[in-house]
Amino acid sequence: MCGIAGYIGKNCAEKQLLESLKLLEYRGYDSAGIAVQDKNKINITKTTGKIIALENMLTSTKSICGIAHTRWATHGAPTYENTHPHLSNDSTWAVVHNGIIENYGTIKKDLISKGYNFKSETDTEVIANLLQQQNSNDIHALINTCNMLIGSYALACINKNIPNKIFLARKKSPLYVASEQGEVFIASDPVCFLSKASEYYTLADNQYCIASTKHLEFFNTSGQKINLQPTKTEKFDISYQKHNYKHYMEKEINQVPAVLNNLIETYKSADLLKKFDKNYLAKFNKIVLIGCGTAYHAGLMGARYIQEFARIDASCHIASEYRYCNPIIDNKTLCILVSQSGETADTLAVCELAKAHGATTVALTNVLYSTLARMADEILPVCAGTEIAVASTKAYTAQITVLYMFAKQLQNVIANKKENYYEIVHKLAKKITIPSPKSLKKAVLEVLASEKVFFIGRDYDYVSVKEASLKLKEITYINTAEHPAGELKHGFLSLVDKNSVVFALATQQHLLNKTLNGAHEALARGAKVIMVSQFNIPKEQTQGFYHTVKLQKFSEELLPISCISFFQLLAYETSLAKGLNPDQPRNLAKSVTVE
Ligand code: M6R
Numbered sequence: 001m002c003g004i005a006g007y008i009g010k011n012c013a014e015k016q017l018l019e020s021l022k023l024l025e026y027r028g029y030d031s032a033g034i035a036v037q038d039k040n041k042i043n044i045t046k047t048t049g050k051i052i053a054l055e056n057m058l059t060s061t062k063s064i065c066g067i068a069h070t071r072w073a074t075h076g077a078p079t080y081e082n083t084h085p086h087l088s089n090d091s092t093w094a095v096v097h098n099g100i101i102e103n104y105g106t107i108k109k110d111l112i113s114k115g116y117n118f119k120s121e122t123d124t125e126v127i128a129n130l131l132q133q134q135n136s137n138d139i140h141a142l143i144n145t146c147n148m149l150i151g152s153y154a155l156a157c158i159n160k161n162i163p164n165k166i167f168l169a170r171k172k173s174p175l176y177v178a179s180e181q182g183e184v185f186i187a188s189d190p191v192c193f194l195s196k197a198s199e200y201y202t203l204a205d206n207q208y209c210i211a212s213t214k215h216l217e218f219f220n221t222s223g224q225k226i227n228l229q230p231t232k233t234e235k236f237d238i239s240y241q242k243h244n245y246k247h248y249m250e251k252e253i254n255q256v257p258a259v260l261n262n263l264i265e266t267y268k269s270a271d272l273l274k275k276f277d278k279n280y281l282a283k284f285n286k287i288v289l290i291g292c293g294t295a296y297h298a299g300l301m302g303a304r305y306i307q308e309f310a311r312i313d314a315s316c317h318i319a320s321e322y323r324y325c326n327p328i329i330d331n332k333t334l335c336i337l338v339s340q341s342g343e344t345a346d347t348l349a350v351c352e353l354a355k356a357h358g359a360t361t362v363a364l365t366n367v368l369y370s371t372l373a374r375m376a377d378e379i380l381p382v383c384a385g386t387e388i389a390v391a392s393t394k395a396y397t398a399q400i401t402v403l404y405m406f407a408k409q410l411q412n413v414i415a416n417k418k419e420n421y422y423e424i425v426h427k428l429a430k431k432i433t434i435p436s437p438k439s440l441k442k443a444v445l446e447v448l449a450s451e452k453v454f455f456i457g458r459d460y461d462y463v464s465v466k467e468a469s470l471k472l473k474e475i476t477y478i479n480t481a482e483h484p485a486g487e488l489k490h491g492f493l494s495l496v497d498k499n500s501v502v503f504a505l506a507t508q509q510h511l512l513n514k515t516l517n518g519a520h521e522a523l524a525r526g527a528k529v530i531m532v533s534q535f536n537i538p539k540e541q542t543q544g545f546y547h548t549v550k551l552q553k554f555s556e557e558l559l560p561i562s563c564i565s566f567f568q569l570l571a572y573e574t575s576l577a578k579g580l581n582p583d584q585p586r587n588l589a590k591s592v593t594v595e
């Protein structure tokens with residue numbers, strides 16, 4: 001959802017900023033731009049398209065101070081005019097922004113009535129002009145401007161008359177700053193300076209900063225100086241190599257066995273689930289899981305596991321819905337917030353809400369320095385390693401594995417059992433294999449030839465097909481839908497015809513025949529049915545089906561963890577066959593930091 005960066009130092013600002021933008025591209029790739037201070041003016045280079053297009057336009061200059069942006073369009077199409085940085089009318093201020101200004105319409109109207117012109121349709125351009133209107137060169141220009149804004153923002157601003165200083169503000173969008181040996185690095189994600197700085201500062205909401213190579217000065221909303229404590233950078237393990245894989249997504253799917261091993265190692269060595277003991281659980285009468293997209297699906301699976309194993313009332317909700325539905329939540333609620341990035345705006349909002357209602361919050365996140373990790377009372381690390389492809393794969397598998405172990409831990413505590421869940425997952429990690437592209441060919445060809453792709457399943461399998469369907473639509477742009485296999489006759493069947501392919505997933509013995517019934521109902525309407533299961537289904541029951549995919553055998557409760565790689569790879573291979581870039585699907589971004 002847009003990435004911002006800043007640099008002041010001894011090196012070429014454009015070069016440094018470009019490096020940061022490349023690392024922030026996961027946050028949006030609609031357009032990109034850089035503004036640098038050059039004597040008494042600000043030079044802007046910007047373009048629509050990906051960072052590579054910007055790189056081709058840049059020439060090295062002597063400038064040592066600048067700001068940069070990679071955009072995921074919210075207000076205004078991804079055009080040149082709407083590309084950041086934005087300048088104030090008098091070209092004094094340049095601004096980059098991550099977030100959404102909700103009252104920009106009113107502000108814009110007011111500024112126009114005062115004679116200001118606007119070149120873009122963005123909400124951000126009002127900020128540059130509000131700064132100009134302040135007619136001040138100190139932090140109050142930015143504080144007064146922000147006081148007029150409703151919404152979310154991480155801002156980095158430069159002024160042509162204030163050399164080698166960058167003004168920063170934050171509200172509900174991440175912003176980090178580091179200073180090391182005469183260089184200042186600013187970014188939406190500390191990954192941009194992990195190799196360059198030994199420590200960094202995290203701006204909290206309503207905090208401001210004036211960054212220069214001499215010092216980082218932090219301020220509160222009253223303009224008083226405040227002290228912030230730095231965080232050391234060493235603890236992050238980031239890998240940006242694709243190794244022999246064509247895409248990050250392919251690499252990340254194939255990393256699953258290693259991820260599971262690492263996860264068990266981490267949990268077992270520190271006995272991370274031990275704290276969820278009888279005393280801990282005694283405080284709660286329900287568990288609420290929250291997430292968006294794939295993280296929501298992981299939460300759904302977690303809720304099923306908790307209900308199944310521990311017999312505790314557990315439910316999962318979409319964060320953007322839950323925050324506005326007047327939820328019943330209090331100090332007897334344990335709220336688990338599932339988020340790969342730990343920066344998803346709606347999930348953070350629910351965390352805040354849950355805390356305000358007295359609930360205990362747990363962050364199930366892959367990014368231990370994220371806002372969510374800092375905000376929640378407890379952290380359950382996902383341990384999947386950096387996930388770069390926009391489509392979440394290994395993080396989903398790791399999230400449901402952690403939730404599986406968590407649910408087993410609760411079961412052990414509640415039912416006085418001693419099940420060694422580490423051992424169970426360890427065996428799974430040793431045995432699990434990722435399907436080969438060849439084994440997927442038939443399914444891929446059928447998906448490519450079909451107008452509609454449907455997924456059906458029940459119970460655990462319904463959760464898995466929800467994720468399968470999201471993955472396929474996300475990176476292939478094929479219109480897909482998922483349905484509980486028992487619901488088909490209540491509406492869905494009217495969509496089914498000979499141009500449909502239906503994937504039927506059945507991994508639970510007691511539901512196998514039920515799902516087969518659904519598959520036959522689709523077959524009878526002309527659909528091509530692809531049955532996906534670990535069972536040896538008698539031939540008579542699959543007669544007429546187009547294809548049967550045999551899954552690796554594991555216990556039914558582990559199948560949600562192991563079966564998903566088939567669907568992830570199906571999406572990946574289909575995307576490749578369509579000539580698309582699976583790592584960067586159109587209109588999407590990895591981290592959704594706006595509501
Ligand atoms: O970082 P988060 O897990 O909070 O992200 C939530 C969703 O935006 C994310 O899972 C999205 O649905 C993925 N692109 C799906 O592959």
